[in-house]
Amino acid sequence: MTLHDIAATRRGFLAGSGLLIGVAIAPKFLAAAPTGVQAGGGSALTPMNAFVKIGTDDTVTVLSKHIEFGQGPFTGLATLVAEELDADWGQMRAVHSPTDNKIYANLLFGLQGTGGSSSIANAYEQMRKAGATARAMLIAAAAEDWKVPASEITVEKGRIRHAASNRESGFGAFAEKAALQTPPAEPKLKDPKDFVLIGTDLPKLDTHGKTNGSAIFTLDITPDNLLIAVVAHPEHFGATVKSFDDTEARKVQGVVDVKQVPQGVAVYAENTFAALKGRDALSIEWDLSKAETRSSEELSADYVKLFGEKGLEAAGKGNVEEAFNASGLQTVEAEIVFPFLAHAPMEPLDAVFIKADDGSVDIYNGAQFPGMDQATAAQILGLDESKVRVNTQLAGGSFGRRAQFGSPYMQEAASVYAASDRSRSLKHMWTREDDIRGGFYRPMYAHRMRGAINADGEIMAWEQVIVGQSIMGKADLDQTSVEGASNLPYAIPNLKVTSHNVPLAVPPLWWRSVGHTHTGFAVETFVDELFEKIGRDPVEGRLALLKEEPRHAGVLRKAAEMANWGGQVPKGRARGVAVVESFSTYVGQVVEVSVGTDGAPHVHKVWCAVDCGVAVNPNVIKAQMEGGIGYGLGAVLFDAVTLGKGGKIIQSNFHDYRSIRINEMPDVEVEIIKSTEKPSGVGEPGVPPVGPAVANAWRRLTGAPVRKLPIVNIVSA
CATH class of the missing domain: 3.30.365.10 (Aldehyde oxidase/xanthine dehydrogenase, molybdopterin binding domain)
Structure with a gap:
């Protein structure tokens, strides 16, 4: 079999054109099965639909329209199919689907793509229907073969049974005949109360290959x-x-x-x-001649100059200036600068x-x-x-x-x-x-904040100006620059948020949690400072302003409860809190911080509560919260891409743009709020709260608010 014969066989398998034999044969650079996960010991695979293939050895292979790069779609999408198919988890496999912007479109984007923590959110019903369709076709095939009513056939843990005649079969025996059945127009989906797999801690499908070295990445293709x-x-x-x-x-x-x-x-x-x-x-x-030759310091100075100019309105209600002039209010002002960040x-x-x-x-x-x-x-x-x-x-x-x-x-x-x-x-x-050094960074941003709070903890006025590049390349308002600020969850009667788009030669790109990377930090540190100004507890103060936002309040309460907020804190340590909604997922975090031996923050513990609707796989959700916390923590403590004199890029590798080390990773405790809401994403929402929670703890510990990131650079300056 030539290289191109094998490639053609692989394409046929993925395209779903009939019963295909021999997909387990492949050269060393393609691996034994398409993209990542074994399809099952040389079995023939029959397409039930565009998303489900069933092998003669009873394996069920799910075609993932979303790339698997550690965030869990192989496992999540397979869970949805297995639930409605009534498969056993041990028979489930997953591979990447072929490229097709129509068949495999992200239903939120309108084209095939992964991002915005949308994999499970957009495919929740679609993949369940794929599983339910395959189940109905298998039952129809078995009923035809056994000459019994389909209504008398049951499916459980990957076995098809007819109790009255004492007959039983795996999926594989009926796979080819099932593929010829007419699929139901509207397959019946389970009532959530009957879920067997959704909501359980299933092991990830891609873990085995990634731990034994058999998983194939692009670099392995030779x-x-x-x-x-x-x-x-x-x-x-x-x-x-x-x-x-x-x-x-x-x-x-x-x-x-x-x-x-x-x-x-x-x-x-x-x-x-x-x-x-x-x-x-x-x-x-x-x-x-067309290059960016300003340094990061020069760019920052130019950004700050825009604070006084008229910007693009992102949010506005009430009369902010009149509110600031009211008597009996305490005011706080802050300017915060965020660096370029590489992925x-x-x-x-x-x-x-x-x-x-x-x-x-x-x-x-x-x-x-x-x-x-x-x-x-x-x-x-x-x-x-x-x-x-x-x-x-x-x-x-x-x-x-x-x-x-x-x-x-x-x-x-x-x-x-x-x-x-x-x-x-x-x-x-x-x-x-x-x-x-390649660019496509999370852009540099600068925020100016002004707020006024009364003695009862009511924030009466809030003004926020955001300056930075438009990731979308827009001349008008870019929602990715202001998300998390233009839609503040807190009850504030007088609010004004404006934005300035700055054109640069530095190519911008979304970075894990996009606008919330900076707006979450700015909002949550500033609201904390307002409460501190009047001596208000930051958890109680937030909850009072979140009466109309039960999901925000729910994760905040849970995180505070997990941390025993208000209880005794070890000597030399302080705690900080933050709550951020991003991509329709709500995350509250409490952190415990001390001053490390190098004078920088040492984060000991993070308590995290997450509300992401229906929890398809709690194991993946917890892993993504832990990973997001580590990723966000490394960025807020250490990371910045800096343009030096003349605009030359300074950083080049992990020695000067470093990730958090294993010994620096705090203990993380995650609790998932039980919910019947539609599932939302978890790949990004764990990132935004950890930075402001650390900064708030650091301010309480040292008295120094964080006005520029990363924190370690400020401490060592």
Whole structure:
């Protein structure tokens, strides 16, 4: 079987065209089954519908329209199918679906894509219906074969039974016949009270492969005769190649070619070492005429100047100026500056291009928006989209990094492949340094806050000005800049929130929890300072202003209860609290902080309460809260991408843009609020509350409010 025969077999399996044999045969770089999880020991797989395949060995394979990069859609979507199918969890598998913006569209986006903590939220009913449809078709097939009424057949833990005739079967025996049945127009779904799997701590489907090394990532894909390509990028955003000399680069053993591409200069080599050494040997003169040459300090100063100018109105009610002039009020003012943040996923961006005999191209990459990657690559390669297949792979994190409208990474990767003669397969790679210095950052932001509070703890006036780039590239109001501020949950009669969009050459991108990364911090630290001004307890003060927001209040109460808020705190420590809703999920957190040996905050414990509607898999929810807390904590304590003198990027790797270390990770306790609301996302909402909770604890401990991030930089300054 040739490489292209195998690729065609794989595509047929994923497309759902009939009973397919032999999908377990694959070269070493494709793994034994499509993208990540075994389909079951060489079994034949029959499509029940676009999302469910059943094998002759009774395995059930769910096609995930969402990329699996650690946030749990393989497990979550499979849980929804298994629940309605009445499958046993041990027979469940998951793989990535093919690329199709119609069949596999994110129902919230209108195209295939993962983001906004939407995987379970958009697919909750869709995947349950897929499971219920497959169940109905299996029952119909069994009823026909056994010549008994379908109403007398039951399904439980992956077994089909007819009690009266004492007959029983697994799914596999009826898979092929079931695929020929007419699917029900509206399959009946279970009453939630009858759930068996939803709401239980099921083990993640992708854990085994990721712990024993069998899981396949893009970096693992190594077809024969593979070229490695890396690109030399400018050290200033907006710079372009003026001229280059590749004489020394071509002398490096293993370097095959050097080409200019729109993003820089590409070096092609027989191996990664040669490609990197060749890139180091390039001599490039950069054109800085359109580059960003201001430093972060200069940008910050320019941002602050905009505070006094008229901005775009994001929220307005009452009369703020009149309220500030009322007597008997205490006022607080603050300015907070947030740095650029890189996503820093464990796996940098990469993609593999393999040309088929018919001139079509298979692309293997961790595609967060595969349809967009497909269209971009097709345009650059001069091919019809039907001739370009994006095969989504497991990915080592993203946090927003792979969710780029217009697919700029694929633009570069496809440009590099297009510039070659396409006679060889090619792997385009970014290094960690490329990624940290590559832009598409969470933008720098600055906030100015003004608030007035009375002796009863009522916030009578609130004014907030937000300055930063529009992630969406808008001239008018960008909701991603003001979300979490324009829709404050607190009862405030006089409110004014405005925003300023700042154009920069630095490319912006959403970062895990998007606008809530900065608005959550600004709002929750500032409301805390207002309560402190009048000596009001920050939990009681918040609850009094959240009477019309029961879900906010619910997680806040639960987190306070978990931490025994108001009880004795160990000597030398202080506690802080924050509550933030993002992506329709409500999270309250309490943290306990001390001054570490280096004078910086040491976070000992985090108590976290989350309300995400129906908890499909509590195990995944808790893991995502823990991961979000670690990710957010590392950012607020340590992280900033800084432009130095002349606009050069300073940071380059984990030594100067570091993640939180394992010994710095606090003890985390998570409680999930029981709910019958529709499920919402958990990939991002754990991040926003931890930063302000730490800052609030730090202020109570040291008396110093946090006005600039990261906190460690301020402490060490």
